[in-house]
Amino acid sequence: xxxxxxxxxxxxxxxxxxxxxxxxxxxxxxxxxxxxxxxxxxxxxxxxxxxxxxxxxxxxxxxxxxxxxxxxxxxxxxxxxxxxxxxxxxxxxxxxxxxxxxxxxxxxxxxxxxxxxxxxxxxxxxxxxxxxxxxxxxxxxxxxxxxxxxxxxxxxxxxxxxxxxxxxxxxxxxxxxxxxxxxxxxxxxxxxxxxxxxxxxxxxxxxxxxxxxxxxxxxxxxxxxxxxxxxxxxxxxxxxxxxxxxxxxxxxxxxxxxxxxxxxxxxxxxxxxxxxxxxxxxxxxxxxxxxxxxxxxxxxxxxxxxxxxxxxxxxxxxxxxxxxxxxxxxxxxxxxxxxxxxxxxxxxxxxxxxxxxxxxxxxxxxx
Numbered sequence: 399x400x401x402x403x404x405x406x407x408x409x410x411x412x413x414x415x416x417x418x419x420x421x422x423x424x425x426x427x428x429x430x431x432x433x434x435x436x437x438x439x440x441x442x443x444x445x446x447x448x449x450x451x452x453x454x455x456x457x458x459x460x461x462x463x464x465x466x467x468x469x470x471x472x473x474x475x476x477x478x479x480x481x482x483x484x485x486x487x488x489x490x491x492x493x494x495x496x497x498x499x500x501x502x503x504x505x506x507x508x509x510x511x512x513x514x515x516x517x518x519x520x521x522x523x524x525x526x527x528x529x530x531x532x533x534x535x536x537x538x539x540x541x542x543x544x545x546x547x548x549x550x551x552x553x554x555x556x557x558x559x560x561x562x563x564x565x566x567x568x569x570x571x572x573x574x575x576x577x578x579x580x581x582x583x584x585x586x587x588x589x590x591x592x593x594x595x596x597x598x599x600x601x602x603x604x605x606x607x608x609x610x611x612x613x614x615x616x617x618x619x620x621x622x623x624x625x626x627x628x629x630x631x632x633x634x635x636x637x638x639x640x641x642x643x644x645x646x647x648x649x650x651x652x653x654x655x656x657x658x659x660x661x662x663x664x665x666x667x668x669x670x671x672x673x674x675x676x677x678x679x680x681x682x683x684x685x686x687x688x689x690x691x692x693x694x695x696x697x698x699x700x701x702x703x704x705x706x707x708x709x710x711x712x713x714x715x716x717x718x719x720x721x722x723x724x725x726x727x728x729x730x731x732x733x734x735x736x737x738x739x740x741x742x743x744x745x746x747x748x749x750x751x752x753x754x755x756x757x758x759x760x761x762x763x764x765x
Contacts, residue, residue: 417720454497456751595650619683663711725749
């Protein structure tokens with residue numbers, strides 16, 4: 399058994415979060431090695447001063463730490479980031495640029511800063527009425543790159559659907575909420591693996607297949623996060639069918655995660671392939687989702703051991719600069735399993751942010 403007190407004390411966890419947060423707020427792609435080029439558009443997935451999904455996940459990690467700690471540095475990092483980005487002007491709307499709207503919605507709820515409201519309304523309205531759709535009305539995973547026509551990716555639930563649900567709840571817009579629920583059901587239908595309960599990275603209606611049939615770890619961790627998040631943010635009551643369906647889906651995934659967890663506490667980048675490398679960002683995401691699900695009593699306490707082993711592993715992967723190591727680079731859809739095995743690793747903003755999420759939730763164990 400892993401004993402919480404034997405892993406770390408509370409102050410050490412707080413210091414680790416603060417180091418991660420400082421690194422996250424200063425990270426920059428100094429060499430251009432991780433810039434993505436799409437028909438004249440350059441996308442920076444690594445630097446902090448950019449409006450995209452890695453920064454959106456990072457902001458949500460910092461927000462969760464602020465909510466439990468009231469750390470004013472955390473609040474300052476978030477509010478100043480939004481001030482700079484809104485002054486610059488928002489980027490084109492797509493699946494990934496929607497991600498920062500989640501934290502923006504929570505900050506509007508907490509601060510009542512009216513300058514945020516038009517953005518929340520405009521972006522949610524775009525998702526509902528203008529975002530490209532697949533067959534069966536799924537949200538097409540439209541990014542800066544290829545249009546990904548008729549493709550469903552598991553990332554979409556975290557990056558676009560959670561912000562839509564939160565904005566719907568916040569603004570009392572039932573149309574947004576119902577759309578978010580529908581998208582969860584469509585994505586479960588096509589991406590959840592019936593054999594394992596784990597999730598495939600993507601599905602295409604152009605040929606009706608799961609590409610490489612990759613049970614990719616970071617893609618799976620978005621689901622472990624997104625399911626307890628939407629249940630919590632929509633305040634779904636016991637007895638609600640949607641809540642029950644989501645929890646059954648989550649339980650099946652976590653059962654398999656327990657089976658495939660490596661002895662170090664981490665997971666392989668291809669969850670069911672023990673020859674693929676161990677990956678830390680997914681491990682942090684799994685730990686967060688499992689810890690929150692236990693905290694909210696969505697799953698049983700028998701999974702606490704799984705989460706604690708993962709927390710222990712994450713702490714060991716935070717280097718002296720406050721960066722989470724063993725993080726795979728941002729990943730498109732692979733057409734072979736070797737594609738995932740060969741993805742390079744570096745420090746990325748979503749590594750730090752997922753670690754912050756994980757450790758912030760872990761602080762509840764000291765309450």
